[in-house]
Amino acid sequence: MTSYQPLHEGWTVSGADVTALPASVPGCVHTDLLAAGRIEDPYLDENETKLTWIGRTEWVYSTTFAAAPGTPRLDLVCAGLDTVASIELNGVQVGQTANMHRGYRFDVQPLVRAGDNSLKIKFNSPYAYAEEQQRRLGARPNAYGEPFNFIRKQACNFGWDWGPTLVTAGIWQPIGLHGWSVARLAEVRPQVTVADGTGRVEVRVRLERAAEEPVTITASVAGRRAQATVDGIEALLILTVDDPELWWPRGLGKAALHDLDLTLATADGTTLDTWSRRIGFRSVRVDTAGDAYTLIVNDVPVFVRGVNWIPDDVFADRITRDRIARRFRQAVDANVNYLRVWGGGRYESEDFYELADEMGLLVGQDFPFACAAYPEEEPFASEIEAEARENVVRLSSHPSLVLWTGNNENIWGHEDWDWKQRLAGRSWGAHYYFELLPRVVAELDPTRPYWPGSPYSGTRDRHPNDPAFGTTHIWDVWNTDDYTKYAAYRPRFVAEFGFQAPPTYSTLRRSISDDPLAPDSPGMAHHQKAGGGDEKLSLGLANHLPAPRDFDDWHYLTQLNQARAVAFGIEHFRSLRPLCMGSIMWQLNDCWPVTSWAAVDGDGRKKPLWYAMRDAYADRLLTLQPRTGAPLTPGGPAPVEPGAVFTADGAPALVAVNDGAEPWIVEATVTRRNLAGAMLASAFLSVPVEPGAAVTVPLPPDVSTPDDPAAELIVADAGGLRTVRFFAPDKDIPWPSASFTSSVDADGPSTKVTVTAGTILRSLTLYPDRLDPEAETDRAGVTLLPGESVTFTVHSGQPLDPAALMSRPVLRCVNDI
Template identity: 80%
Template sequence: MKHLHEGWTIAGGEITDLPATVPGCVHTALLAAGRIEDPYLDENETKLAWIGRTSWEYSTTFTPDLDAPRIDLVCAGLDTVASVELNGAPVGRTANMHRGYRFDVRPLLRAGANSLKIKFDSPYAYAEEVRADLGERPNAYPEPFNFIRKQACNFGWDWGPTLVTSGIWQPIGLHSWSVARFAEVRPQVTVAPDGTGRVEVRVRLERAAEEPVTITASVAGRRAQATVDGIEALLILTVDEPALWWPRGLGDQARYDLDVVLSSAAGELDSWSRKIGFRSVRVDTTGDAFTLHINNTPIFVRGVNWIPDDVFADRIVASRLRERFVQAADANVNYLRVWGGGRYESEDFYDLADEMGFLVGQDFLFACAAYPEEEPLRGEVEAEARENVVRLSSHPSLVMWTGNNENIWGHEDWNWKAPLAGRTWGAGYYFDLLPRLMAELDPARFYWPGSPYSGDSKRHPNDPVAGTTHIWDVWNTDDYTKYAAYRPRFVAEFGFQAPPTYATLKRALSDDPLAPDSPGMAHHQKAIGGDQKLERGLANHLPAPRDFDDWHYLTQLNQARAVSFGIRHFRSLRPLCMGSIMWQLNDCWPVTSWAAIDGDGRKKPLWYAMRDAYADHLLTLQPRTAEAPKAGGPDPVAPGAVFVAEGAPALVAVNDGGTPWVVAATVTRRSLSGHVLAASFLNATVAPGSAVTIPLPVDLTTPEDPTRELLLAESGSERSFFLFAADKDIDWPAPNFTTRVTTEGKSTKVAVTATSILRSLTLFPDRLDPSASPDRADVTLLPGETVTFTVTSEESLDEKALVGRPVLRCVNDLT
């Protein structure tokens, strides 16, 4: 294809003949030209609402080659409602950001200069017109995103700005061809019980002539060929015992080149190539379970939810995705759930997932709203689903499609039924259209109607006893210790908020001074009641902050503890619970949110807590009753109450590695000064993919003074603390420690030796250099213990500032 990416200008409103990058969008063109201020800074976002309510025109000229009988204009992605004109003649109209369009333009092309114009209607005007025609439908936000097939979070979310884009967001160009071309190549890759790999390559052609053509497919030295008079063909290749593709941590990511060539007597006409992987996938839902099996191995999903990494898609290049994927891999993540308010992720995204061994669950693009099932939306929904299911079918990383995000739950619980008054809301998509398309186009992949969904229409859709569940009462109304009351099968969303790193705040906000409620901070908190919920979370657990520096440290610490608490609990329930997908890995701009990595790509303390909680070997102290855990959720708890889990702490060892783990643990009850008050030595061998719970002696679990004692479990490098009281109720001694700082090149080592207990010692070197990043966070030291933080930075760091407040922090320094 010959790309048409040069010479574009845009016009709209008072803007005329402004140069524009393609692929791109109006916002990035205006920003590059200095016509708008950066919408991510301060409150600039609020000045840009006019862009989404303006019609825009993209224009360019080009000189084509006219030596082919068929020339198509191929638009891989237009955002969103557009009319295409070539040399003044209408070519076609689009109404879907999530699919491509192809137009035969050979009759309209002429020698020399040709004029191409793409006129984009205001997304708001279109969506509001459809809403007026079809009738209002409830949704979670006062925006019409459910009436247009466009990235929903463009219209704002509880973590994202309202920046409603328009533009040529994917490649565009001319495809010249003759006789026939590949309209669709759809491989289905399976592995038989005897280890034989099978590739069924289904091909659909578009023809410009009726002559016979030949299709040849090859993989791993095997070749199949068919001569075709019509437009469809099936080629089958078998590979004896191919090397399997495994998720990260369980084996290699073996991939093979699959090549498909279309030819005629005159030579090659078209070609298609992808890397494929042989693996088997199934999800066991028998007996209320929800367990993912890869190559007949049950997998505990150590997951994160993924949102678009930037509001403006042209900024999300392969190198940026790789950085994010490396951060996820380093945090021991094995699963990425692509959330339904964003996009069908890119080839770059899925190629990286294939290469690095991530499992991926892709939502169909419906989120937090009732969606009309009538035209003009229904036809677009089917077209986008067909295109993307086929497009992604070759990727071994993709293991699951989900019908929507929270819409079945919303219909049940969010007071939708009365205002809907019998109008359609999406059920026909989730329970009929999408499963039929999956059965037709990609039957080997698992489909689940929604997230959450319990698997039975007679059961509440968010019942944790079966299927997938979202746990949001913890953030919205209750304390994070309530996670311990849940016995879920698979948790697809849960999380807790905190602000971004300090360096990110200082870059994005001009507030002076910074405060939790200063104008920029308030604008970059999109969750309703978010600051009050942060305050409630702190009040339940930690000393009251005295200033912004305290607030920033404590809210980030509380987020890390909350999510770590949930992950450790869910993993400790294995095999009852087989999945934990934390909300969320990443941010799309600088914002107070649930993310582990902020909008500037910096790791918050949550990232380190997640890394430790998702480690292959997990040693954790968990409250346990004598009765074996059963699936289900907690009994009702008063809003804002601190849930106290029943039962004495027990030692749980979880092994998600590939070999047995021999645990030789020492568990001690200690005073805050470090003195051992009781001790026990416990041994267990934990098989791969399993968990072992070891009860503790009464003298360990019964403190004399809960506010002055703690439990510590240790086995090799694995360590777990259990406090009998909240930090705010403990009389922590004043922090006492010595430090030693050594620097070599871009690496600085900060050794801290405790002479008193140091609770949740954390280093924030980005306060000194925005590029600086530590290797760990939230470390509790007993007297006499030493930890060494390794900091990487581009600039030299002030050694005195590095070991003082507000850079080096612990809970003790608030008491």
């Protein structure tokens, strides 16, 4: 009684001087042109600049298909069209679209004929549409001067400070014919709650009908079953499960999932439609009492160890389930528990959320608005409500989704970015963030919290980016200030912060043909999209590290500085728990090869930042932080023992943070040493740290106070964890020439590189991708005292030259500059 015929074959695309090229569906015009050899790869060198014409061209996708109509209803189902399109079937227009972020369904039963049918989808130029809307409604400010806020399309298609300007068009999601009779499941919305040991699933169903006869809906989950006979178009089925196995975020328990199945049938038992989804029993809320911003899952406060997520490729058809799984594995291996889906991208895919459910990753989904004032007039108001309703329903059953956020930086922008005068009273999106979207979420997804923006301070009478309330973005660090300024912040929840560095060397060499490579060579400059980015990189180096002598030094040092900057921020924010309860680093991933804030570059390779983030986000963190003075008491009792607060000249104290599920008895040896490794003072500290706690232990003055700041450091060791703190920046330290011995032991795809220090070795890092682009090591940025050893395990698809592994520029440390 139901059928589905995908329409993914036989498509061609035409436009401008391009005639009937083979087209992939799902896909986009850029990848079709690339496959046909009509354009050069836009990710290489400066090729992007040659392709502006694509976004200013009208494109027509055409195919023919054979169909045998046999059901009362036959719908053309377009899961995603990018973006402004007119659909024609057998020469008759069946519909128009103007929103990439939603799907469309058209009844085409009267138009489909036996035998061949002609289907055409005509895509208007995104620029032409957006610019016309801009002229009609009046300009609205945005961060990048492109008209992305006048079209419901992925904003970063129009370029960003990490992304190329590649304005796409095409059938980007599946398309097909759905045949059905009597009724279909138009909307299934399970609302899952847990209270007093009982799980409750309220399944709200909306039907679309082709006949008025009664139908039966049956739902089952975890051995429970409910059934309803429906004469109309709406039904509610309720299932209760005693003591269900709960869904927990990673690190706190098992991410238990349960199959929820629905069947729609006629009175005689003939199946009309089915629906299945794995759900999780868990509760979620955000505690904002006392100016806090704390995510609570299953009544347990969670410190968010997060990363921001951008679309993993400009061209969505290249983002497969396996690719998302690899990226998620990289996040999980870096001890991440939270992904924030940023508002300049899109609502993410079912694959994305299913994998997050399975892996126990928490997800916050921004509604797709970013860095711009958005018009509230038609057609945008209706389109935005329709897309919000569709996607809230689509995603609300996923236990990994724990937060809806209204926008990225638009409330902040309205307050601080000189928008008000330029707007001259015109709408800018406030209606969406404070009225429409919270109403939609409250109606369709009432068990999940909504927050109006990122950043947002909780009420409209406060500055939206006040770090003392709600969520904050910290961008004076990177833009104007040194990363040590992170320590001056005492935020409640940091939703964005970060520092730049170039991608891995093998990614650079694949994507940029400059010879020689230089920080300012043409390809390098083109793949740096941030305004003043290279100057900011140079300033960051000058504050901390020796001056680079050549490109290899620059590459190593900028990557090292990025890793240190972000780790410095994460460790500081975590040390403030429970005052601060979240740290979402900008950003996990890149969408192309670019100098950016990412931990994983556009070719999927880990930068040194990834390793630093892994250590800084470990369940158990040992860190040395400046502390002095009275207990820190933000709206409650002192969160640290014996109680201390940061000041710029504070003495180092040991902070132990336990985000694991079990108590931790910290037994730490803390020593002050000189560069030769000689011990100048020591102390043994023992302190219990309960799950979800951060404990600060002052150090004795003889350990925390140097005789010669330029030539001393503190080392803290506790049960295999180590942290070091130097009293001076690396540029001011008289490093001895690097001296070490080494050995290389190859065993199939693994090579173990052991380095034993003859002198102190600062931030020892191995770059095996310079020898094999597929090679990857297991650690980076290791500081060794004289006599200590470290073993790097390198995985590679080919044998690696031992001499090259142990030589510059593959093996690096600060000493060799």
